[in-house]
Amino acid sequence: MSTQDSKDLMEKMIAKNPGENEFHQAVSEVLESLEPLLKQRPEYLNAKILDRIIEPDRQIMFRVTWTDDNGVIQVNRGYRVQFNSAIGPYKGGMRLHPSVNLGILKFLGFEQVFKNALTGLPMGGAKGGSDFNPKGKSDAEVMRFCQSFMNELYRHIGPNTDIPAGDIGVGAREIGYLYGQYKKITNRFESVLTGKSINWGGSLVRPEATGYGCTYFCEEMLRTKKLDLKCKTVAISGSGNVAQYAVQKVTQLGGKVVTMSDSNGTIFDTSGIDTKKLEFIMELKNGKRGRVSEYAEKYKCEYWEGQRPRKAKCDIALPCATQNGLDENDAKMLIDNGVIAVAEGANMPSTPGAVELFIKNGVLFGPGKAANAGGVATSGLEMCQNHIGLRWPAEEVDHQLQQIMVNIHKNVAEAAKKYGSPGNYVVGANIAGFVKVADAMMDQGII
Numbered sequence: 001m002s003t004q005d006s007k008d009l010m011e012k013m014i015a016k017n018p019g020e021n022e023f024h025q026a027v028s029e030v031l032e033s034l035e036p037l038l039k040q041r042p043e044y045l046n047a048k049i050l051d052r053i054i055e056p057d058r059q060i061m062f063r064v065t066w067t068d069d070n071g072v073i074q075v076n077r078g079y080r081v082q083f084n085s086a087i088g089p090y091k092g093g094m095r096l097h098p099s100v101n102l103g104i105l106k107f108l109g110f111e112q113v114f115k116n117a118l119t120g121l122p123m124g125g126a127k128g129g130s131d132f133n134p135k136g137k138s139d140a141e142v143m144r145f146c147q148s149f150m151n152e153l154y155r156h157i158g159p160n161t162d163i164p165a166g167d168i169g170v171g172a173r174e175i176g177y178l179y180g181q182y183k184k185i186t187n188r189f190e191s192v193l194t195g196k197s198i199n200w201g202g203s204l205v206r207p208e209a210t211g212y213g214c215t216y217f218c219e220e221m222l223r224t225k226k227l228d229l230k231c232k233t234v235a236i237s238g239s240g241n242v243a244q245y246a247v248q249k250v251t252q253l254g255g256k257v258v259t260m261s262d263s264n265g266t267i268f269d270t271s272g273i274d275t276k277k278l279e280f281i282m283e284l285k286n287g288k289r290g291r292v293s294e295y296a297e298k299y300k301c302e303y304w305e306g307q308r309p310r311k312a313k314c315d316i317a318l319p320c321a322t323q324n325g326l327d328e329n330d331a332k333m334l335i336d337n338g339v340i341a342v343a344e345g346a347n348m349p350s351t352p353g354a355v356e357l358f359i360k361n362g363v364l365f366g367p368g369k370a371a372n373a374g375g376v377a378t379s380g381l382e383m384c385q386n387h388i389g390l391r392w393p394a395e396e397v398d399h400q401l402q403q404i405m406v407n408i409h410k411n412v413a414e415a416a417k418k419y420g421s422p423g424n425y426v427v428g429a430n431i432a433g434f435v436k437v438a439d440a441m442m443d444q445g446i447i
């Protein structure tokens with residue numbers, strides 16, 4: 001594909017999907033990475049695979065009506081973007097956050113297609129959610145919202161069709177309410193959601209999987225330079241599911257985590273967020289649903305109101321909050337402070353300018369598609385356990401997760417090398433994920 005063809009396709013895509021900036025950003029990165037592959041495999045172009053792969057299979061939008069604790073009727077918008085099912089049933093999380101819109105879910109669904117392919121498991125890509133804000137809502141309000149959401153969603157999903165999971169704002173509580181309503185409507189107890197609680201079909205290590213997987217991927221990158229996490233200073237952003245378990249695994253592997261954050265600010269604890277302090281964060285975030293500033297008050301460390309963690313001097317950065325939270329200025333600061341590796345626990349947390357700087361400056365950079373694929377991979381393992389009616393011990397699931405992350409790293413590194421960009425995990429992840437999905441689409445004809 002010539003640069004001009006790629007430009008034309010981007011222009012057409014932007015005109016067809018106006019205002020969906022995150023989606024444009026995600027597509028642009030993939031198209032750019034594919035150029036060396038397409039020179040060798042022109043059959044993808046003849047079959048219009050690029051035009052087809054950037055168009056979701058279907059996009060479902062619906063009204064979600066629920067009543068708050070004051071008896072006032074509230075209306076939100078629900079979505080499910082079923083992006084591509086060439087290699088398996090649709091799979092991807094549900095996000096509940098006021099920023100949710102169609103463009104953000106299309107970017108997430110598009111990324112999910114490639115990520116799921118990288119896991120080696122048979123899963124297509126999807127994403128969904130709503131602009132509902134769970135923050136500050138009572139449990140009863142969250143339950144009524146989830147029930148109303150599922151009243152529509154249930155007709156579009158199923159264990160062999162589409163299996164949603166959690167994402168920002170959707171944890172064990174929300175998955176429970178969603179699953180309960182699905183079961184009530186359909187009268188079926190089946191593997192239709194992942195991230196379920198352990199005593200009714202969940203998998204051990206699923207809550208830990210994204211943060212653990214990201215840390216394993218980071219270790220694999222470090223290994224290529226004969227380094228590891230021992231005694232490294234690590235800056236983590238976010239304080240939700242992914243961030244919490246990244247902190248746990250980094251600490252287990254001998255690293256010292258000095259930052260965590262939420263949308264209000266960052267804590268900077270030079271003595272390290274150890275196991276005991278992490279327990280406090282988990283209780284604060286998962287139980288009390290409080291702010292990280294309370295950690296700073298308790299442990300008398302620095303708190304940077306309204307700021308991100310990038311000015312913290314660190315060897316390794318694991319951005320685990322949300323998209324585009326690490327820009328060029330942040331990247332410059334990290335590089336000036338000697339960062340060796342960045343692995344994305346979140347989806348697309350680094351802007352294109354930041355990614356370019358990391359790669360130019362020889363920083364080991366693991367893009368989200370590869371580095372955070374451990375979550376969905378373990379969801380795949382949860383589905384597998386549900387299908388065979390067994391539950392594997394934690395060591396078994398963790399071992400499989402580690403193996404999957406090692407394989408992803410290997411496949412991505414090999415693809416990058418084969419197509420002329422050794423060490424460039426962005427190119428490697430996009431090409432390795434694309435080839436798998438594109439080949440399946442070619443096999444399945446013009447549909």
Ligand code: NDP
Nearest residue numbers: 167168169210238239240241242262263321322346347375
């Ligand atoms: P959680 O809801 O558990 O936590 C999200 C964290 O990000 C919170 O600390 C939150 O702070 C912060 N955050 C959210 N929005 C913003 C914002 N606009 N600005 C600053 N901080 C923000 O979500 P997860 O940990 O599950 O997800 C984190 C990231 O990881 C997302 O990008 C998600 O797509 C990605 N991911 C998650 C997977 C999973 O298995 N959960 C799998 C793969 C990727 P606050 O509390 O203030 O909102």
